[in-house]
Amino acid sequence: MVHSTLPPITEILDARRGEEMALNDRYLNPQMGRILRTLGFDKEWRGGEGAHLIDASGERYLDLFGGYGVFALGRNHPEVVAAIEEVMAARTANLPQLGVTLLSGVLAEQLLERAPDSVAAMVPANSGTEAVEAAIKIARAATGRQRVLYAEHAFHGLTMGSLSINGNDEFRGGFEPLLAGCDPVPFGDLDALTRALEGPPVAALVLEPVQGKGVNIPPPGYLASAQSLCRAAGTLFVCDEVQTGLARTGRFLALEHWQLEPDIVCIAKALSGGMVPIGAALVSRSAFDRVFDGMERAVRHGSTFGGNDLAAAAALATLRVIDQERLVARAEQLGALLLELTAPLVEHYEVVRAVRGLGLMWAIEFGPPSGRAARMLWEAVEGRQAGLFAQLVTVPLFHEHRILCQVAGHRMNTIKVLPALTVEEEEIRRFAQALEQTVAKAEHYPRALARLGVRLGRGAAGARR
Template identity: 60%
Template sequence: MATSVPRTDKPRNREINDLATLRSAHAGHALGLNQRYLNRQLGRVLQTLGFDREWVRGEGPYLIDSAGQSYLDLYAGYGVFSLGRNHPFVKAQLHQLLDSDPPSLPQLGVSTLAGLLAKRLVELAPASLDAAVLTSSGTESVESALKLARAATGRSRILYCERGFHGLTYGSLSVNGNEEFREHFGPLLPGCEAIPFGDLDALAIALEQGDVAGFIVEPIQGKGVYVAPEGYLAGAQRLCRQAGALLIIDEVQTGLGRSGRFLALEHWGVEPDMVTLSKALSGGYVPVGALLASRAVFDATFSSMERSVVHGSTFGGGDFAAGAGLASLMAIEQEGLVERARELGDLLMDLTRPLAERFEVVREVRGLGLMWGLELGPPSGPAARRVWEQVERRQPGLFAQLVTVPLFREHHILTQVAGHHMNVIKALPPLTIPEHELRRFAEALEAVLSAVESRLLRRYASLGLGLGRRAARAR
């Protein structure tokens, strides 16, 4: 069925010469603009789930809609807003920088702020890393890692993990372990091979041929919130060193304090050859990312003056991006957010782990620091199991939406399902979240799960079937 898509008043847009007035003049039209000019299938998803709010403001851990209702944002822009939305210190620093008219992006020149950001990141990283490529996003950081791995080793094969998510540009997509993102985009980069996450034997076999340039892995997989098993990353480092392959740790989502350490790899004492960063480094303001690398990798790639420009990023290292990164690092340190993430992460686990014992549908609660996931599974009772199977037949992974949707509608808490066809609910709270809001989340989650497991299941089955039917119509 065709969707009616509103047009915008283009002449009127040209008459308005300031952003505040322009935004105000189009209040209430965000979804219409999206459906006309952007991704209308995403708009249909939001309408199907009832998430199609008109957001007008962001404050710390909250999103505020056009009706003035605050929602606790445990989505945090996929982890971008680790400092919360519109952090006052970062905002003030960027105001100062804007007012100073900096000489950003000289290109045939160097930048003080870019150098200072690289210096601070290297200081905070493991001793094996002592140089940086500044980028504009996580996928750019991953692309950089793949290129430097091949250049530094002279080899072509790249290993990655099933379920791993490293971005959606072509190189990153080639090491993306989720088929739903890869479908219809092939052929992808040759020489990329998936292995099971957490399986050192599989890694050892894949390295045997001696032609692997690098192995890229997340310490905590974002898709499903799977934490690396004890000894896995240290074992991967040992195997890679023995095989002459480079170990690349993707910390785009896990880095900058989220796990309760500045980098999640610190939990296992790993010293990799490269680390990718982005998301929270932006402070939620200016896109920025970084690839940290060993000097050996760096010098093998940028090996002469002729090769000084073989890799880079137009906006990587711009003064506003570097300024946002530096201000974010300052805020993390000044407010003790790494330690805070550890303490609040422990609290969140204490509050939610008992749910696995109380509720049949809760298979496991897992995570590290403020990266948290709850996996659902079919209940044992025959009637309840039939409801589960009926919902899942409509669309695998749909049952998790029977938790996220009521959390949003009834409790004004925004969470996400942690992967396509996965019944895992994921939360990435801002590291600045008040403790009482974590407790409210745990209470709301318990209330929703209780409703799901009770003989109110008919209501939730109806909701699930309704979501399935609406999703089918949208497709």
């Protein structure tokens, strides 16, 4: 129980430099420490600027992981930093609780101006999963129905409600029983959705317009038809734009690609420029009013920090930067360039199964080569741990090219990138070139890479224990 006196933050950052891995292993997540060491990703990160992370020796790494997609504006965007400093300096009457504040009202106004007309109110939250929890609760209370449909492979967060509509067993296992009445449907399959809607009444269908796990793009017409089927069934149509929103796919919200008019839109991640936890559910007037339908029900959903001034100020600055730097158009253009540069890999390399993307949400998927010897090597590597081949690409990209990216999901041979939307065209070209070199090596020198794979396999297997 004895504790040391704490110096100011700048002193901590200086005096305790280099202790982060040891502290993580002692107090936070030692299994994550093992993964980082195994892959050689255990860097001492000293700073972040724009599209880059900077290590202790001052080397810059192109960050295509983007903190799980929160750094759409790049790291430490000066306008967001300034907004945070400004709101702190203003000493606002933050979170009066029995009272309301200006900045979250302006944020709601600004978001709703940019969202489809089908939504008219904002429920503030502090993260993506909280925005999704709000959507599930609102859908149930507004419709008086229990069932919630979600897509296979969906990811909506890891708290109990959002986990109940998570389409990946590796996240669900061990936490059951989850929420009753949550049923999966195959993403992109309208017949299956029709059948599911014919069963007991459904409160909501929750979909990511583009699935984050694997960057799965819906078949043409799927989302609009899904929305129509929901309308006909009295089911709320919920778009989870936590990852796809805020200009990522070359539209402010990805739903604009298909002119969707959802009943609820969930946003989070990039909304505060990556600087402050934030989330929000944008909700139709009718659903909102059916849930908050009297004074005694005014606080039936919410959260202490929801709508706080720090997050709202960062979010307002983020919206301003998206407009000023024309990030929607930039994501569309640079995304098209990335696809153009990388699509030929499918023809050129046997192991490349697909390259897909929408705006600056992009993925490359690997699969076994056709030759017998090469296939055996592939199987030897994959036998150790499914999805290991993709790590044979991410590890050299990191160590040889100083590019940080990762697999798109557990045991997946798909690499996903979510660059800062402010990234320079030159960096996109550098990534495409580095990727091709790395994939070429992986295909031409499978033995050396297989050895590396075995090493990683051992480490990764150990890390799971």
